[in-house]
Every structure is written in C-alpha cells, then in structure tokens.
Amino acid sequence: MMEILSNSIDRGRVLRVAFIFLLLHVSVFVSVNKAMAEDIAEGNGHIDRIDTGQIIIDDCTYFLTSATLFFNTEGRTTSKSSLQRGHWVSFQEDGKGRLLRVTIKSQDLKKSEPEPQQSTGKESSSQGEMVLVDGVWRNVPAE
Numbered sequence: 001m002m003e004i005l006s007n008s009i010d011r012g013r014v015l016r017v018a019f020i021f022l023l024l025h026v027s028v029f030v031s032v033n034k035a036m037a038e039d040i041a042e043g044n045g046h047i048d049r050i051d052t053g054q055i056i057i058d059d060c061t062y063f064l065t066s067a068t069l070f071f072n073t074e075g076r077t078t079s080k081s082s083l084q085r086g087h088w089v090s091f092q093e094d095g096k097g098r099l100l101r102v103t104i105k106s107q108d109l110k111k112s113e114p115e116p117q118q119s120t121g122k123e124s125s126s127q128g129e130m131v132l133v134d135g136v137w138r139n140v141p142a143e
Contacts, residue, residue, distance in 0.1 A: 039095035044105065047087045050080070055099065057089065062099045071103040084109060 045058035054063050064080065072078045083089070083102065086109030092100040129140045 040092055040100065041095055042090065042092050044088065044090040047083060047085055047089060049085060050083055055083070055102070057091065061097065062091065062093055063097050065098050068099045069101040071101065073104050073107060075103070078104075 048056040054061055070078045087104050088106040089102050091102045130137050131140045
C-alpha cells in the first residue's frame with residue numbers, strides 16, 4: 001500500500017514539474033513572437049532605385065536579404081528582377097531597414113516630372129555642369 005502511495009506522489013510531482021516547464025516554454029515563445037511582431041513595419045510607395053543589395057522607395061533606403069520575398073500583382077512569388085523603377089509597391093520591413101517582403105501593387109510606372117530648365121547661373125566641371133535652378137544648384141550631366 002505504501003509503495004502505491006509513494007509511486008502516485010512521484011508521478012504527481014513529475015507531472016507538476018513537467019507542467020511548469022511547459023508553461024515556461026510557452027510563455028517565452030509567445031513573448032519572443034510578440035516582440036518580433038511589434039518590430040515589423042509596413043509601408044508602400046514608388047520604387048526610386050533598385051541596387052544589388054538595396055531598394056530605395058520614396059527616398060528611403062531598404063536593404064535586401066536572402067530571405068526577402070517578392071510578389072507580383074496577382075500575389076504570386078516572383079524575383080527581384082521583375083521590379084522596376086516607378087512601380088507602386090507595398091512592403092514589410094523588420095524595423096531595422098531590412099525588407100521581409102515586397103509586393104507589386106501597380107505596374108503603372110510613376111511618371112517623373114521634368115526638371116525645370118530655367119537657370120540663373122552656371123558653373124562647369126569635367127563631369128558636367130552645376131546649374132542654379134530656382135535658387136538650388138543641380139548637377140547636369142555633360143552632353
């Protein structure tokens with residue numbers, strides 16, 4: 001009789017310890033996932049430039065990683081090569097500037113506005129000219 005009572009106490013103790021261990025792991029897992037989810041930022045904008053390891057969207061630089069996913073307008077996976085300057089995209093980034101996913105929302109390319117041609121001054125260099133346009137100096141490539 002004492003042996004049966006002793007075995008049930010040991011089993012009960014083991015079950016309590018296992019339950020506490022399980023609760024601790026679940027709470028740590030939930031905390032880590034919640035912290036990760038809070039860091040994820042979403043946005044959208046026009047692609048200004050695409051480089052090897054980065055994309056500039058609305059004058060903000062975002063970095064590409066091997067884990068970055070690309071999607072077309074139908075939501076199917078695609079590659080970075082399908083992105084073009086001027087595409088309207090939505091994106092998710094990790095809070096540190098690294099893109100997690102980029103989705104093309106519209107393939108209609110943004111029309112860039114022509115630069116004003118009025119100038120009030122000029123300064124030339126070997127790489128082109130510095131032209132004063134509306135009080136702002138701009139680089140103009142040599143022709």
